[in-house]
Amino acid sequence: MRLFAVNQIxxxxxxxxxxIDYVLSTICARVTSLSRAWLVTIEPIHRANxxxxxxxxxxxxxxxGELAPGSQLKIEVLSRRxxxxxxxxxxALRRLENERWVETIPFRGAxxxxxxxxxxxxxxxxxxxIELAALGKLMxxxxxxxxTGFTEPGSDRRLDVLGGIVAEIETALAASxxxxxxxxxxxxxxxxxxxxxNRRLSELFRTLVEQGRSxxxxxxxxxxxxxxxxxxxxxxxxxxxxxxxxxGARRLLRRHLRVSLSEVRRTTGRxxxxxxxx
Numbered sequence: 105m106r107l108f109a110v111n112q113i114x115x116x117x118x119x120x121x122x123x124i125d126y127v128l129s130t131i132c133a134r135v136t137s138l139s140r141a142w143l144v145t146i147e148p149i150h151r152a153n154x155x156x157x158x159x160x161x162x163x164x165x166x167x168x169g170e171l172a173p174g175s176q177l178k179i180e181v182l183s184r185r186x187x188x189x190x191x192x193x194x195x196a197l198r199r200l201e202n203e204r205w206v207e208t209i210p211f212r213g214a215x216x217x218x219x220x221x222x223x224x225x226x227x228x229x230x231x232x233x234i235e236l237a238a239l240g241k242l243m244x245x246x247x248x249x250x251x252t253g254f255t256e257p258g259s260d261r262r263l264d265v266l267g268g269i270v271a272e273i274e275t276a277l278a279a280s281x282x283x284x285x286x287x288x289x290x291x292x293x294x295x296x297x298x299x300x301x302n303r304r305l306s307e308l309f310r311t312l313v314e315q316g317r318s319x320x321x322x323x324x325x326x327x328x329x330x331x332x333x334x335x336x337x338x339x340x341x342x343x344x345x346x347x348x349x350x351x352g353a354r355r356l357l358r359r360h361l362r363v364s365l366s367e368v369r370r371t372t373g374r375x376x377x378x379x380x381x382x
Contacts, residue, residue, distance in 0.1 A: 130365070161186055166205055166216055167317045173218035177206060183252065205315075221369075227316050228365040234309050235293060236354055238300035243350040262299050263346060269295060277336065279382050288382035290317070292338050312379050316368075 162182065165171040182193050200206040207217040238287045242262075250291065276285035278279050290313050297309045337360045344353040 107124050117282040120310050154192040155195045155199070158182070158186055158188055158192045159199050162193075162196055162200060163205060163314075165200075166200075167314050169317070171216050175216045176212075177216065179214075224316075224368065225365070227312055228361060228368075231293075231309070231316075232358060232361045234297060234305060234312070235357060238297040238302075238305065238309075239345075239353060239357055240350070241300045242296070243345065243348065243353060263342075265295055266292065266342050266345070270336070270342050273336060273338050286317070289338070 131367055162171075162177070171177070177196070177197060179190050179193050183190050185194070197208075198243060201208060201214070201217075206214050208214050237330045269288055272288040273285060273292065276282075276288055294306070294310060294313065300306075337356060341353055341356050341360070344356060
């Protein structure tokens with residue numbers, strides 16, 4: 105059997121075997137092309153997922169205090185722990201080093217980077233600026249009437265959120281649960297900043313809290329003991345917010361943060377000047 109095909113050049117004849125061979129070779133070339141495209145699309149994403157997962161896991165180990173400041177980050181140990189090869193671990197550590205969570209010491213390896221005295225003071229100073237600004241925005245009077253931001257629509261819900269977190273803090277105090285206390289404490293301060301409605305400010309504040317968490321974990325028992333000796337300052341702050349006492353709330357928040365810095369300094373051996381609570 106012979107077939108004829110016409111193109112711009114002329115008339116060509118083909119037998120059936122030539123046609124079948126042509127069709128099969130065309131299909132194989134197309135499948136090969138699609139396979140290569142699929143591999144190019146998938147491989148980098150799959151690898152990036154491993155790096156991202158390793159990055160998040162190691163960062164959480166640091167934030168949660170499992171890897172304390174100064175701890176060595178051994179690639180083979182982390183590789184076994186996370187079930188990935190050493191390559192994603194190395195890339196994750198480089199990313200963490202760029203973000204100042206990790207430092208590499210020549211001929212020794214990677215370590216959890218501790219904050220020095222100046223950085224610790226700067227962190228709390230920055231926190232104070234952000235939190236006071238957020239609290240001021242929330243409690244700003246409207247139209248000269250003296251009413252606070254918490255009288256606006258949705259204010260009851262915001263106060264209920266803060267009240268629920270204060271209840272969690274009190275439960276953690278009663279149970280002497282330092283981790284639960286620390287988590288609730290951080291949620292309380294983050295909630296105040298989030299309620300100010302500035303997304304960039306919230307993201308920046310979350311980063312600051314994460315960077316200081318491993319140090320805050322050390323001062324948590326001291327903070328809990330202080331709260332048991334008197335009324336918890338979170339509860340006091342919520343009451344001032346409810347009453348619309350903007351000046352009193354700002355004064356208490358400033359004192360609370362500076363006392364926290366003093367406790368962190370004592371528990372980390374970084375004893376500097378005592379905080380000015382004015």
